[in-house]
Amino acid sequence: MTVRTRELGVVCEAFLVLLSFLSAVLLRLGDLESTLEYPNLLPKALVCVVVVSLSLYYGELYDYPAHRRSELFLRVGQCMMFAGVTLAVLGFLVRGLTIGRGIFVVFMLLAWSALLVWRLLVLWNWSGLAGIGDAVLILGTGPFAQKVAREMLKRSPMSGRVLGFLSEYEHEVGRVLVNPSVIGTLADLPALADGLDATLIVVAQEDRRNRLPVDALLRCRMEGVRVVDATTLFEGLSGRIPLGDLRPSWLIFSAGFKRPRVMTSVKRVGEAVLSAALLLLTAPLFLLVALVVQQSGPGPVLYRQTRVGKGGRHFDLLKFRTMRVDAEAVSGPVWASSEGDSRITQVGRFLRRTRLDELPQLWNVVTGSMSFVGPRPERPHFVEKLRKVIPYYDERHGVRPGITGWAQVRFPYGSTLEDAEEKLEYDLYYVKHMSFLLDVAILLETAKVVLLARGR
Numbered sequence: 001m002t003v004r005t006r007e008l009g010v011v012c013e014a015f016l017v018l019l020s021f022l023s024a025v026l027l028r029l030g031d032l033e034s035t036l037e038y039p040n041l042l043p044k045a046l047v048c049v050v051v052v053s054l055s056l057y058y059g060e061l062y063d064y065p066a067h068r069r070s071e072l073f074l075r076v077g078q079c080m081m082f083a084g085v086t087l088a089v090l091g092f093l094v095r096g097l098t099i100g101r102g103i104f105v106v107f108m109l110l111a112w113s114a115l116l117v118w119r120l121l122v123l124w125n126w127s128g129l130a131g132i133g134d135a136v137l138i139l140g141t142g143p144f145a146q147k148v149a150r151e152m153l154k155r156s157p158m159s160g161r162v163l164g165f166l167s168e169y170e171h172e173v174g175r176v177l178v179n180p181s182v183i184g185t186l187a188d189l190p191a192l193a194d195g196l197d198a199t200l201i202v203v204a205q206e207d208r209r210n211r212l213p214v215d216a217l218l219r220c221r222m223e224g225v226r227v228v229d230a231t232t233l234f235e236g237l238s239g240r241i242p243l244g245d246l247r248p249s250w251l252i253f254s255a256g257f258k259r260p261r262v263m264t265s266v267k268r269v270g271e272a273v274l275s276a277a278l279l280l281l282t283a284p285l286f287l288l289v290a291l292v293v294q295q296s297g298p299g300p301v302l303y304r305q306t307r308v309g310k311g312g313r314h315f316d317l318l319k320f321r322t323m324r325v326d327a328e329a330v331s332g333p334v335w336a337s338s339e340g341d342s343r344i345t346q347v348g349r350f351l352r353r354t355r356l357d358e359l360p361q362l363w364n365v366v367t368g369s370m371s372f373v374g375p376r377p378e379r380p381h382f383v384e385k386l387r388k389v390i391p392y393y394d395e396r397h398g399v400r401p402g403i404t405g406w407a408q409v410r411f412p413y414g415s416t417l418e419d420a421e422e423k424l425e426y427d428l429y430y431v432k433h434m435s436f437l438l439d440v441a442i443l444l445e446t447a448k449v450v451l452l453a454r455g456r
Helices: 003-029 032-036 041-058 069-093 101-125 143-154 186-195 214-222 230-238 248-253 261-281 283-295 346-354 361-367 380-389 393-398 406-410 417-433 436-451
Strands: 135-139 161-167 182-185 200-203 226-229 302-308 314-320 371-373 402-404
Touching: 003 032, 003 041, 003 101, 041 069, 041 101, 041 436, 069 101, 135 143, 135 186, 143 161, 143 230, 161 186, 182 186, 186 214, 200 214, 200 230, 214 226, 226 230, 261 283, 261 361, 261 371, 283 314, 283 346, 302 380, 314 361, 361 402, 371 436, 380 393, 380 417, 393 417, 402 436, 406 417, 406 436, 417 436
Parallel strands: 135 161, 135 200, 161 182, 200 226, 371 402
Antiparallel strands: 302 314
16 A cells, blocks of 8 residues: 555545544434534534544554455454544543434444445455556566565555566566566557556666667657656655665655755754653653663663764764663674564563653753654664665765654564665655654554554
């Protein structure tokens, strides 16, 4: 599922929930005039939309089509039950949000049915109908062309149907690559696009100098077929910018990478005030964690570690200590392992899993060395190592590092060079698209990770 498709799915399902609530009120009251006079109609409708949407989100039902049909009834039902309990509690606490029993029952049944129909029909059964997704031809047969096809197939049907690959060489025709095969050569492009009713052409040739079929692409474009660069498509599908086929010109001419001064200043002031308030509110929790860490073994409660921040400047990152004092006495700086790391204390494992070890970084946000959301800051030792072998690595230092980030919520904990490269792809996506809404989405996802105890 593409990032934009997920956003579209959230909006559509929110509308379905809203429509279900309004329909429930209309069915119970019997006429439009009585419905419009229903007390606090709009606030109650909006609360229903927010509660159900959050229930679906935390129930991980926005990752289409991650669940089998046999699971779907149960999963949606569980989310609706949780939403129902939440709405009942809200109605008890806030009298103005109380929903009548009859309306409540009808609303729950309508919303559950509407969500099931939406997911079963739109997300699965309609995949072959015109207008649902795209019919895609891929120019190129190299590793990146196949990577793009796999990404599309993984998110099918909402990302489109891959019709096949087009090669520069006749002898490759018929070769199966990622399920669809090579169905023709570049010279066959206009005829195949017309004959197969292609709606999208993806240019994934790794060497395009004097080899791009410009005339054929122009002809298809003039006939209404969209043409897109494979890097741009992959970015939209996966939420990351692929390094393997990335050219400097793409970064230079691509939209995004905006840093409005007003937005930057407002974000900085807002984060400083919010983090200071959170420090005051969580002071009792700080004290409790500090006592537990102190009892876990000899050593300081707080751990300071030099990290690389915005513009390559060094700063001291604060954390509650989760490792033995002599953890790197022999080995020197090494990446922490997600599991089975003998250097981590028992208390430290719990603190990492719940993210409580990150709480002192609120002070880093107050002082301006960090933000709530951004690329996770790395240690200078690893930065020097990674910038030599991973292209564009220093571009992640164009923004302030964060307590959490796009890479942290989209990629499991990694401890290899390959992992660092893939995390950078997510970091570059964030640097390009950073906005208030993206930050909110990352914070919501981080909360889900913490609540479901999926820490590293």
